[in-house]
Amino acid sequence: MKIAIGADHAGVRLKEDIKQQVIALGHEVEDLGCHCSDSVDYPDYALKVCDQVVSGQADRGILICGTGIGMSIAANKVPGIRCALVSDLFSAKATREHNDTNVLALGERVVGPGVALEIVKVWLETEFSQGSRHEGRVSKLKSIEEKYSIHP
Template identity: 50%
Template structure:
């Protein structure tokens, strides 16, 4: 079984994709911490980005997955937490590079902008890719200092 819990959250505009990705994670053996929302009823994305950020910072989750309509707002909300390095991914390459170069610990998707199969593959790559370290370490350290 993969290690470390994964926190997932979305607003109403990302609910359907969140549920698909959550199910994929559970089927792959991950411990999933669902922080909401639980329907397509309108809610505010900053609340859910913040919740995943807090789960990462507290150690309740090792990684996070966020979804809103564009992925932009919810990733901004998560990145307000200095322990979070959230990336908005649009494809497998951005998911891979975010891990290799930036040691990203949260991936965000825009349900209105990405296809389900692309999001599924990007999430798999994000979780399977390690951090390259080396020349990137100084840069990531600067990101963590704020």
């Protein structure tokens, strides 16, 4: 899989650890920044990652900021993105199995690097539960998105 990854200044250190983890798991990484500790705006990096995912240039995306909250809010504004903010292993697995998430958000100031790397591993290795009751629920999410999306 190709994974697009992005972070703001508060997530840049964890992004570097996660990049190495994703590569070690046999995936390709597209690092979309940021690459410094200078203050930057998280929506800019969320949009870069989400654009890659919805265009098909990346299979999934990972976003990191201080809490993960801002990144997850920004990501979920993009039609076609289902982003989950995760801080535990159970949720990492459930959000893939039940919600077919295509973007993962993490908070560097909330989750330590050890747990974050395990979350990423579980999230990348878990498949969506095709043909289950969850498929209908994800379809309903898509319908809500279509209803409220602005179409030119």
